[in-house]
Amino acid sequence: xxxxxxxxxxxxxxxxxxxxxxxxxxxxxxxxxxxxxxxxxxxxxxxxxxxxxxxxxxxxxxxxxxxxxxxxxxxxxxxxxxxxxxxxxxxxxxxxxxxxxxxxxxxxxxxxxxxxxxxxxxxxxxxxxxxxxxxxxxxxxxxxxxxxxxxxxxxxxxxxxxxxxxxxxxxxxxxxxxxxxxxxxxxxxxxxxxxxxxxxxxxxxxxxxxxxxxxxxxxxxxxxxxxxxxxxxxxxxxxxxxxxxxxxxxxxxxxxxxxxxxxxxxxxxxxxxxxxxxxxxxxxxxxxxxxxxxxxxxxxxxxxxxxxxxxxxxxxxxxxxxx
Amino acid sequence: xxxxxxxxxxxxxxxxxxxxxxxxxxxxxxxxxxxxxxxxxxxxxxxxxxxxxxxxxxxxxxxxxxxxxxxxxxxxxxxxxxxxxxxxxxxxxxxxxxxxxxxxxxxxxxxxxxxxxxxxxxxxxxxxxxxxxxxxxxxxxxxxxxxxxxxxxxxxxxxxxxxxxxxxxxxxxxxxxxxxxxxxxxxxxxxxxxxxxxxxxxxxxxxxxxxxxxxxxxxxxxxxxxxxxxxxxxxxxxxxxxxxxxxxxxxxxxxxxxxxxxxxxxxxxxxxxxxxxxxxxxxxxxxxxxxxxxxxxxxxxxxxxxxxxxxxxxxxxxxxxxxxxx
Numbered sequence: 202x203x204x205x206x207x208x209x210x211x212x213x214x215x216x217x218x219x220x221x222x223x224x225x226x227x228x229x230x231x232x233x234x235x236x237x238x239x240x241x242x243x244x245x246x247x248x249x250x251x252x253x254x255x256x257x258x259x260x261x262x263x264x265x266x267x268x269x270x271x272x273x274x275x276x277x278x279x280x281x282x283x284x285x286x287x288x289x290x291x292x293x294x295x296x297x298x299x300x301x302x303x304x305x306x307x308x309x310x311x312x313x314x315x316x317x318x319x320x321x322x323x324x325x326x327x328x329x330x331x332x333x334x335x336x337x338x339x340x341x342x343x344x345x346x347x348x349x350x351x352x353x354x355x356x357x358x359x360x361x362x363x364x365x366x367x368x369x370x371x372x373x374x375x376x377x378x379x380x381x382x383x384x385x386x387x388x389x390x391x392x393x394x395x396x397x398x399x400x401x402x403x404x405x406x407x408x409x410x411x412x413x414x415x416x417x418x419x420x421x422x423x424x425x426x427x428x429x430x431x432x433x434x435x436x437x438x439x440x441x442x443x444x445x446x447x448x449x450x451x452x453x454x455x456x457x458x459x460x461x462x463x464x465x466x467x468x469x470x471x472x473x474x475x476x477x478x479x480x481x482x483x484x485x486x487x488x489x490x491x492x493x494x495x496x497x498x499x500x501x502x503x504x505x506x507x508x509x510x511x512x513x514x515x516x517x518x519x520x521x522x523x524x
Numbered sequence: 525x526x527x528x529x530x531x532x533x534x535x536x537x538x539x540x541x542x543x544x545x546x547x548x549x550x551x552x553x554x555x556x557x558x559x560x561x562x563x564x565x566x567x568x569x570x571x572x573x574x575x576x577x578x579x580x581x582x583x584x585x586x587x588x589x590x591x592x593x594x595x596x597x598x599x600x601x602x603x604x605x606x607x608x609x610x611x612x613x614x615x616x617x618x619x620x621x622x623x624x625x626x627x628x629x630x631x632x633x634x635x636x637x638x639x640x641x642x643x644x645x646x647x648x649x650x651x652x653x654x655x656x657x658x659x660x661x662x663x664x665x666x667x668x669x670x671x672x673x674x675x676x677x678x679x680x681x682x683x684x685x686x687x688x689x690x691x692x693x694x695x696x697x698x699x700x701x702x703x704x705x706x707x708x709x710x711x712x713x714x715x716x717x718x719x720x721x722x723x724x725x726x727x728x729x730x731x732x733x734x735x736x737x738x739x740x741x742x743x744x745x746x747x748x749x750x751x752x753x754x755x756x757x758x759x760x761x762x763x764x765x766x767x768x769x770x771x772x773x774x775x776x777x778x779x780x781x782x783x784x785x786x787x788x789x790x791x792x793x794x795x796x797x798x799x800x801x802x803x804x805x806x807x808x809x810x811x812x813x814x815x816x817x818x819x820x821x822x823x824x825x826x827x828x829x830x831x832x833x834x835x836x837x838x839x840x841x842x843x844x845x846x847x848x849x850x
Contacts, residue, residue, distance in 0.1 A: 262597070305629040312596060313629055317620050324621065325585045327593015327601075334549070334575065334599060346659035354616075357586035364581070505672030518631035519664050521688035524763040 252415025267315025319352025348379025644697030
């Protein structure tokens with residue numbers, strides 16, 4: 202922790218707080234009936250996306266999941282464009298054509314939230330291969346959930362990345378439930394990280410509520426990938442505070458479990474630890490909290506004031522060249 | 525003009541495009557050292573090295589997904605799926621990812637990957653004898669090409685590699701060995717353009733891939749009976765060049781559509797519907813379709829021959845149509 206610069210510490214807290222505020226606001230808007238569709242919220246898992254993306258620049262890539270808002274924010278996607286996308290507005294990141302599950306940003310190397318569980322693994326190999334072929338030192342971080350860990354695509358992707366030594370890190374966000382199915386039921390391995398052995402790559406289990414642990418593990422894995430030594434599998438265990446999607450009755454988990462994880466809240470942990478060590482001040486952190494809340498309110502105002510796409514917009518972007 | 529096999533024409537197209545553009549690379553199962561299951565890529569590993577001719581594990585979803593990611597990153601992947609039957613293992617990556625990247629992300633990313641795959645039959649049994657071009661032709665965002673001659677195969681593959689959109693390029697396994705004229709000089713065949721392979725006055729036969737040759741043979745026989753067939757080779761299924769078909773129908777007023785696939789919900793159904801919408805008043809007889817029997821492909825040779833449409837089926841269909849000539 203001591204070797205993390207002040208600027209990085211501030212950035213980490215700012216990004217985690219922005220994700221939390223964004224997701225809490227989305228939950229509120231959804232409950233008010235102001236947002237359509239499915240929203241899958243990332244609150245509780247902030248330390249994973251932020252701990253990984255702290256090592257990445259705009260030239261690095263990420264692939265994401267249906268629970269992608271946190272990845273977008275950690276990778277620097279503009280929250281005005283994200284919120285507008287959720288509202289289906291023309292100013293959205295994808296012109297209102299993608300929605301919550303399909304936010305992408307080419308300028309940030311964000312290859313898209315992904316509505317298909319396990320869909321991002323093969324794509325991550327593709328951006329990894331691009332980096333390798335063009336001789337750039339870009340790394341791709343492939344985020345996937347414990348549910349996706351059981352998909353064949355993730356096996357195909359991890360094996361391929363390993364045999365070709367692609368600069369990809371596989372970050373399994375084990376939030377304990379694949380929709381409603383507990384991971385100890387759906388996963389034959391003791392830890393998902395154990396599967397690294399099968400691909401001859403390091404498999405590391407970290408506490409996904411501890412941003413310092415994630416930061417350290419991801420730093421090593423990303424450095425290894427940049428050195429051309431191939432992929433790493435990181436399993437980061439955390440807890441999603443909201444349901445699988447908004448409207449999920451959450452009948453499958455216990456209040457004790459939630460209480461335990463609330464005690465380990467990633468933002469509270471961070472505050473406690475940096476304050477104990479006098480690395481940042483409470484005033485600094487409070488100021489970040491206030492700015493994040495205001496930024497999210499501004500994003501909502503921006504989204505609500507933005508126009509809907511014109512009807513004819515539905516016919517654009519199908520093909521680059523037609524016929 | 526030199527004569528090449530369909531297979532050689534495809535190999536020339538790949539080689540020329542790899543020489544022209546260093547972003548172009550090939551990937552697929554057994555395409556490198558082994559030279560490809562249908563020998564299309566033979567010799568290319570030796571010439572271009574393993575950075576540009578990449579053997580993959582048997583992992584179709586990863587092959588297509590990797591091609592998609594690489595295309596989004598600026599490379600020009602030409603991925604080979606050994607046969608279209610195995611494309612079903614990658615259907616999610618083709619339909620949910622590759623086809624939708626450009627639209628769903630609001631035009632931010634293009635995904636100009638080419639997926640080459642083979643389709644055909646020959647006592648291979650039900651899981652290895654399908655066409656399935658209809659599944660992919662159904663999907664907006666994809667382009668689907670199915671050539672019939674070495675000339676078209678080369679020109680269309682080169683066009684596919686240069687195309688800014690994803691292209692599924694389907695090669696008929698029973699055509700790999702046929703020979704045809706292919707000029708030495710560079711040319712492209714545009715995607716989305718049908719071709720009149722034989723001009724005629726009396727009846728339009730719409731076909732594609734191997735069925736073009738079956739129709740040509742039937743046309744020669746019908747000529748002796750005084751029936752002059754015009755053969756329209758679709759070449760590209762999506763985008764479908766219905767204008768060329770409609771123009772032909774306006775001239776001949778009679779249509780037979782021949783497809784080497786199940787007729788239900790198929791290419792013939794689509795073409796017939798478009799003709800009904802755009803040229804109904806020009807029809808002097810109902811549109812007739814020729815296709816495969818609606819069964820999984822049997823293994824036995826006699827049964828298989830019975831299932832696949834042949835020249836006799838085309839002859840019967842044309843005779844039934846022109847018999848009602850007014």
